[in-house]
Amino acid sequence: DQQVKQNSPSLSVQEGRISILNCDYTNSMFDYFLWYKKYPAEGPTFLISISSIKDKNEDGRFTVFLNKSAKHLSLHIVPSQPGDSAVYFCAAPAYNFNKFYFGSGTKLNVKP
């Protein structure tokens, strides 16, 4: 049973507009979440994280929002750029950090 879910396999956005990528989780014990970005033929790279004590974390054009009651987080990219075109994974570590659970990914295409 997937503990972290990304229900949108793909998203297409015009350059300069906002991209919103969504992620849901089922395990209420998760208290830390990460977003990773992956380009073709490369490994995933860390993008941004959020602790459950916060409901928002911002880093430049990237903002992650956490809604604990809904078990939902989202990644906002504003403004979107063609270089943001990649697959985005959300992830959460187990309580003792000995493993990380990943969603299935959302492929973002930012059109020039």
Place this chain on the structure above:
Amino acid sequence: NAGVTQTPKFQVLKTGQSMTLQCAQDMNHNSMYWYRQDPGMGLRLIYYSASEGTTDKGEVPNGYNVSRLNKREFSLRLESAAPSQTSVYFCASSTQGTLNEKLFFGSGTQLSVL
């Protein structure tokens, strides 16, 4: 600064052949992981090693074995490859149990089993 290094980058095997995927990290991390990525399935954990000398099964361990050779190196072995093991394999490492924990990934091994 190399980070996490995986070899080989590409491999084609015939069903029943064996091979070992190598991984090394130079960040002095305690924990190391092997994931596979399949379309629509995201990243699934095969095995992990929380520290030197320990290994544990992840979500999809069948058909694989691992060895944590030392703190730097963590290898993944396919004893008798099957077409279902066609995938992209990623090794990762992390410092376990710290605040702001994150995984660092290698660039991946694309494996095809014919």
